[in-house]
Amino acid sequence: MVPIDKSIAQRCAVLGLDFDKSIIGEDIKNTLSAAKAFADYKRDLVLNLGNSGTGMRLLTGFITGSGKECTLIGDESLSKRPMDRIAEPLKGWGADIELREHKFSPIKINPSNLQEQFIYELKIPSAQIKSSLLLAALSSKTKIEIIENIPSRDHTERVLEECEADIRREGNRIILDGKKDIVKKYIDIPGDFSSAAYLLAANILSKKTNRLENVGVNKTRVAFLEVLDQMGAMVMIHNHSVKSNEARADLVTSHNDELQGVTIDGDRIPNLIDEIPLIAVLSMFAKSKTIVRDAKELRYKESDRISLLLSNIRRFNPDIEIKEFDDGFEIEPAEDKNMEIVKIKTGGDHRMAMSFMVASLRSGKKVEFDDMECVETSFPSFFDLIEKWYQ
Numbered sequence: 001m002v003p004i005d006k007s008i009a010q011r012c013a014v015l016g017l018d019f020d021k022s023i024i025g026e027d028i029k030n031t032l033s034a035a036k037a038f039a040d041y042k043r044d045l046v047l048n049l050g051n052s053g054t055g056m057r058l059l060t061g062f063i064t065g066s067g068k069e070c071t072l073i074g075d076e077s078l079s080k081r082p083m084d085r086i087a088e089p090l091k092g093w094g095a096d097i098e099l100r101e102h103k104f105s106p107i108k109i110n111p112s113n114l115q116e117q118f119i120y121e122l123k124i125p126s127a128q129i130k131s132s133l134l135l136a137a138l139s140s141k142t143k144i145e146i147i148e149n150i151p152s153r154d155h156t157e158r159v160l161e162e163c164e165a166d167i168r169r170e171g172n173r174i175i176l177d178g179k180k181d182i183v184k185k186y187i188d189i190p191g192d193f194s195s196a197a198y199l200l201a202a203n204i205l206s207k208k209t210n211r212l213e214n215v216g217v218n219k220t221r222v223a224f225l226e227v228l229d230q231m232g233a234m235v236m237i238h239n240h241s242v243k244s245n246e247a248r249a250d251l252v253t254s255h256n257d258e259l260q261g262v263t264i265d266g267d268r269i270p271n272l273i274d275e276i277p278l279i280a281v282l283s284m285f286a287k288s289k290t291i292v293r294d295a296k297e298l299r300y301k302e303s304d305r306i307s308l309l310l311s312n313i314r315r316f317n318p319d320i321e322i323k324e325f326d327d328g329f330e331i332e333p334a335e336d337k338n339m340e341i342v343k344i345k346t347g348g349d350h351r352m353a354m355s356f357m358v359a360s361l362r363s364g365k366k367v368e369f370d371d372m373e374c375v376e377t378s379f380p381s382f383f384d385l386i387e388k389w390y391q
């Protein structure tokens with residue numbers, strides 16, 4: 001019911017690990033076909049990652065480490081997202097990479113040899129940068145030590161551990177020696193917590209209790225549950241188990257009365273980053289103010305998630321008071337007096353479309369989207385499921 005975890009699946013795709021591919025979104029499909037084309041390497045290879053930032057950043061690391069030449073391209077939105085964040089550390093390690101305007105894709109990877117050892121302190125708390133470097137060490141059979149001061153999702157470390165790589169964590173350092181080959185195993189991928197989050201919110205806003213089975217509950221992904229708790233909505237965790245080195249469980253929302261506003265900032269942000277549009281939507285129906293800060297990374301996602309989110313909230317209910325900051329926002333909820341149809345601008349961003357679909361469940365207000373197909377990247381059955389369960 002919830003699609004498999006997009007982050008884990010794309011790591012498996014790059015590493016050539018087997019997993020259940022029966023129901024997958026466009027991002028995973030694009031990363032799989034790019035990784036396969038790279039495995040059957042031919043000269044003048046151009047790989048198209050579509051909308052997948054994870055695919056592009058992870059493959060750039062992996063391909064750079066291999067020493068081969070390759071060009072990576074993406075769709076219009078991906079072509080506007082910063083790629084210097086991975087190119088710069090890789091260049092510091094010895095890579096030869098060219099970017100359009102020193103920042104964007106196409107990414108031209110020229111043949112190079114990475115130094116035997118590299119130590120890198122992450123400047124942005126990003127799992128994609130961390131993973132890109134780990135994959136480069138693996139494919140170049142070199143050693144990397146990454147200093148991670150603010151933790152981000154750890155799926156790459158876990159899948160490498162599961163496949164018996166020489167990887168360990170010492171405090172805030174992750175050390176991988178790529179000389180040891182991995183053992184290619186079948187990976188049992190749980191449901192995607194970030195997709196499940198929309199259904200949890202839908203349950204909360206429509207006061208339903210649909211059970212979501214086999215959802216990934218890796219500790220670096222579930223900070224949203226804490227936020228829900230703070231807002232006054234409880235989620236119960238049943239049938240907890242671990243398979244393929246990843247925790248999973250069934251999630252059931254329990255009854256909630258009124259939602260309260262929250263303040264979210266600092267080190268909590270990376271583990272919540274994909275759920276922030278949804279938190280903003282929940283906050284529209286709370287009784288008090290919500291504040292999000294230290295989240296400038298939202299501006300570099302599939303859309304500028306701060307500005308687009310706030311403009312859509314204004315369209316949804318113009319009485320809501322909003323303050324926009326460079327790194328976040330403040331939302332003061334207000335009663336919704338207007339039941340006119342709202343036209344949502346998605347910017348081609350799946351999380352924007354899903355967030356406002358969920359908002360409409362509470363208010364009963366009709367929403368129209370300029371693009372409904374964008375949900376195909378992560379949650380192809382989303383609109384059908386909403387119709388089946390909530391309407």
Ligand code: S3P
Binds near residue numbers: 006007008127273297
């Ligand atoms: C992801 C990491 C996060 C997240 C993205 C998926 C990953 O991005 O927003 O949806 O699979 O590693 P950053 O690493 O850029 O924060």
